[in-house]
Amino acid sequence: MLPPKHLDSTSDTALAAALTVASLLLWFGLGFPWAHHNESLVWIADMAGRPLADAFSAYPIRPVQSWRPLGVAEAWFGWAATGDIWLQQLLNFLVTAAAWWLALRATAARMAFGFAALVTLAGFFSPYIYLFHLHGVFYGPLLLFQAWLLVRERQPIDLGWRATAVVFTAGAVAMLFHTFGFLFYAAFLGAAWLEASWRGRRIAPLLPTLAAMAIGVVFVKLSVAASTDIGTADVLLGLLTSYRALELNALLSGLAAALAIIAAVVAGLGSGRSRIVLFAALAAALSLALFAAGLPVVLGWIAITALRALAGLRLRMAALIGLGALLPAATSTGSPTYTVFVVMPCLLMTVDGLIAPASWRMRLRGLAIAALSATAALLLLLRLGVPVPIVDKLAQPLRAEGEKTHQLRAALEWLLAQPDARGQTLMCTSAEFPIRAGHPLDRHYRAPTGDWVLAQYLLQRTGERLGVSTGTLYKLCFGDQVPDEAGAERLQAWPGRWAGEAAWYRLPPS
DSSP states (O other), X not given: OOOGGGSOOHHHHHHHXXXXXXXXXXXXHHHOOOOOOTTHHHHHHHHTXXXXXXXXXSOOSTTOOBOOHHHHHHHHHHHHHHSSSHHHHHHHHHHHHHHHHHHGGGOSOHHHHHHHHHHHHHHSOGGGGGGGOGGGGGHHHHHHHHHHHHHHHTSXXXXXXXXXXXXXXXXXHHHTTOTTHHHHHHHHHHHHHHHHHXXXXXXXXXXXXXXXXXXXXXXXXXXXXXXXXXXXXXXXXHHHHHHHHHSOSHHHHHHHHHHHHHHHHHHHTTSOHHHXXXXXXXXXXXXXXXXXXXXXXXXXXXXXXXXXXXXXXXXHHHHHHHHHHHHHHHHOSOOSGGGHHHHHHHHHHHHTTOOOOGGGHHHHHHHHHHHHHHHHHHHHHHHTTOOOTTHHHHHHHHXXXXXXXXHHHHHHHHHHTOTTOOBEEEESSOOOOGGGSSSTTOOSSOOSSOHHXXXXXXXXXXXXXXXXXXXXXXXXXXXXXXXXXXXXXXXXXXXXXXXXXXXEEEOOOO
C-alpha cells in the first residue's frame, strides 16, 4: 500500500493526471475523426441489418476469431446510434485516458509519472492508432484492466478465495472485451503466488489461484474459434517488427535510450554516486549496442525495468512487464498495437521512487502548467493549419493516414453511385500485415484497408455487382500512385494535402 505521506498533494495529482494524457489528447485531437480504416468496413457489413443481440452470438464479426461480446456490443451500439464511427473513437479515447489516470494510483511519484508520460506518449504514439478504429473497442478496456492490476500490485498480496475472486471477476469482464484478459490475470495471480511463497519462505495457498486459472483456460478454449495464419517462423519477425513500428525513427531510439538510462539511474538512487554512474553507463552501452545491431532500443528499456522489478522481488510487476513485452508475439502480425501494454508498467518502474523534494514542488507545478498550456496551444495551431516547424513533420504520418480514410470514404461513395460499374476491385497497394509488407514502415502508397475487406463491403452493399472476382477490374490508388498495368483509365481522383492524391482507375480487359 502506498503511504499517504509519500503521495503528492491533491493539486499535484490533478496536474499529473492532466500531464499523463496530454500527449494522447494532442495526437488524438489532431487526427480525430477518421473514417473507416483496416477491417472496420467488414464490421459494418457484418452488422448491417442485424439486431444488437447478435453481438452476443458466436463470432458475429468475421475478423474477430474469439468471443468478445461486450466489445462487439459496444461498437455495434455506437455504429447503430450514429451511422458512423466517430462515437467509438471518442469512447476509445476516454477509456484509454481512464486507464492512464488509474495508473497514477500505482505510484507515489505522480508528478514524475505525469511528466514521463507526457514525453513518452508524445513519441510512442503509434500503438494508439487503435483510438481511431471501430475495432479499437477491444484495447482500451484491456489497458484499463492492466492499470487496475498495476494499482493492485502496490497492495499486500492476498491469495484467499475472496481476493482471488475479485481479480478473477475483473479479469472475466476484461475477457468479454478481449480474450487476452485471461493472460493478464493468470500472469498476475501466478506471480503473486510465487512472490508470496518467496517472501514468506513457505508454499503459499494455491487452490484459489488454480481454480481461477482453470476456469479461464476453459473459457479461452471455448471462445477461440481459430488462430491466425501466421506461421511459427514469423513469431520473432513479428515481435521485432512491432517494436520497430513503435520506435519509428532515430529520434525515438534516442527517447528509448533516455528512458533506459533514467530507469537505471533511478534504480541506483541511494546506493552511492559510483553505482549510479555505473548503472547509467551500462544502460547507455546496452542502448548503443542495440542501435548498432539494428534492433529496437526500446527492448533495452524494457529489460532494465523488468530486471529492477525482479531485483526488488516485485514479481507481479515483472510478470506484467514480461507479458506486455511478449504480447506482440501472440499475433505476430508486426502491428504496433499490442506494444501498448508494455509502456505503462515500464514507465511506472522507471519513475518508481523519483519523488521531488518539497522545495521543488512549486517549480514543478509551474513547469506542469507551462507544459499543458504549450500542448493546448500546439493542438490549436495544428488544427487551424498554422505551420509549426518540426512538429508538422512529426505529425505528417498521422495526418496522412487519417486523410486517406476520408479519401477512401469519398472513393467508395463515388463508386457506389455509378450504376454501370460492375466487376472486381483491388487496391494498388493493399493494406497487409506489416510482416508481409516489403517495407512495413513505409506507408506512403499503402491503402487504408485491404482487398478482402473492400470486396466484402462492396458485396454486401451492391449485391454482388461489385467486389466479385471476375469482370472489369477497378483499382484504387493512394499517395499519387498509378497502376502498373498499361492502359489504365483514370476515372475520378481526390486530392490530399498530406497523403497525396487518391484515384480510381479502370483497367482494360486482359
